[in-house]
Amino acid sequence: MNTAIRRLTALASALVMAVGLMLAVSPVHASAEVETTATALCSTTLRYGSSGTCVKKLQTRLNELGLNCGNKLTVDGKFGPATRMRVFAFQGRNRIAVDGVVGPITRGKLANPDSNLKVSCDSTIAAQIRSVWPASLEDKAIRVARCESGLNPIAVGVNTNGTKDMGVFQFNTGGTLQEWLPGSSTKIKIDNALTSTENIKAAYRLYKSRGWQPWTCRNA
Template identity: 70%
Template sequence: MIGIRRVLAALVAAVAVGGGAVGFLPSPAYAATTLCTTTLRYGDSGSCVSKLQTRLNELGLDCGNKLTVDGSFGRLTRMRVYAFQGRFRLAVDGVVGPNTRSALASATDGMGVICDSTVADHIRAIWPDGSQEKAIRVARCESGLNPIAVGGPNTNGTLDFGVFQFNDGGTLQEYLPGSTRAAKVDAALTADDNIRAALRLYQARGWQPWSCRDA
């Protein structure tokens, strides 16, 4: 139990920070890295990118595979930004502007995804006998069994989302749940929704839609 002196000390500190209004300071365990107000995009570098990478890691987008905090906005950092934008139903452009920055600053939860190590088990639970192991091989080739993998941009500007890499220029619209593009991207980055949609796509069109169909 927290002692009364510690509570009073916290209140005094809150008053000092808040200019007289009593408030509650965030717990150090949940304190968020403060992001720069600079718009960040692929190819940028510096301390502001390091803060972005640290914040993405704080939100648990990694499932045990954290971004390297190196201050370089490269492919993996952009993929995580795409994934964050998709799960929070923002415009998926890979640019950390005011809307994405605000969502990053205010988010208190991660993206609520299962980790790569358990994706194969979920495929086995959802797909019927006889096609499960092939489906796992295809998914492993497509995304590395990473539920928040985002591939692209492709030559036509499209992106591919999730375990089975649904393309937002075609398969995303028809097979994933949701009435808006934002909802469908969110579903594509949710492992079980993606896996079920992939089964529907397979039942309709076989393995042909996947680049890794021969895996």
């Protein structure tokens, strides 16, 4: 075997060894990346009024789940109305009890969610409304939705009677949500109410049946 062939053989052997090392190491690296992407939460149960480092971790984790358009939570360690609303929305999108309490079930979903909290920008929600509502009504519909929810698809409002209002057009869990959102259960209906496309289509169906009367912001 001449010198050139010996050099080529040695180079090929080195390449094979390098590829083998890469294949052996890559899964470990990939696993480490998956494990380090999610902020680990405390085992403490958190609810409205809680405060401290564990709440900061919760706020950070909620922000990791896809919030955008400048509407991320302030990581201040205070479980106030904004944090509670995001917890409500996360629970609704993951079809678990919408109680605002971060206990074992919600913590488990936060670690391994079925659905994130990606929020479309105002312009996208407005465009979705225009695609569903007729031209003669679309500007009014956008004004009503902006007044009701700030065009926020995961907006959740709490009423004095204990019911909640969900999504872009704020469907109420005490009536309009059950009647107008698709789904075979309340949990599915809530998930759909917090999904902008389904919420907007349901709002137009409701308008065609009852006009602007169902909305607090009907005069917007």
